Amino acid sequence: MAAASYACRVAGYFLMAWVPITDRVQAALKAIPLGVMIGIVLPSAVSGKVPELVGLAVVGVAMKLVGNDVVAALLGAAAVAACRWMGL
Structure with missing residues (x-):
């Protein structure tokens, strides 16, 4: 699986050398992370x-307050873990 994953990444890198980067292609590439x-x-x-909904709420609030996506993701994961630990 590691080899297949690496091959896909390398192939994408080399194949994109043949694709002209137009405004439409650039917009599509910028939209991929949001889609994922x-x-x-x-x-x-x-x-x-409940744990997942609480985690999503925590991530939303953390993004508004902190503005750092890594911190928000960690806080959301911690909120899900705490809810599951409490048996919710």
């Missing part, structure tokens, strides 16, 4: 379980 995050977060949000 939505794909990760949406199933948890739709499940409606």
Whole structure:
């Protein structure tokens, strides 16, 4: 799996050398991280379980207050862990 993952990354790097970077391609490349995050977060949000919803709320508040996505993600993970530890 590591070799396959590495091969995909390297192939993408070398294949993108042949793609002209137009405004449309650049906009699509900038949208990829948001699409990946939505794909990760949406199933948890739709499940409606209390720990995941609390974690999402904590991440939202932390992003507003701190503005650092790593800190917000760590606080959200800690909130989910605390809720699960409390049996929610």
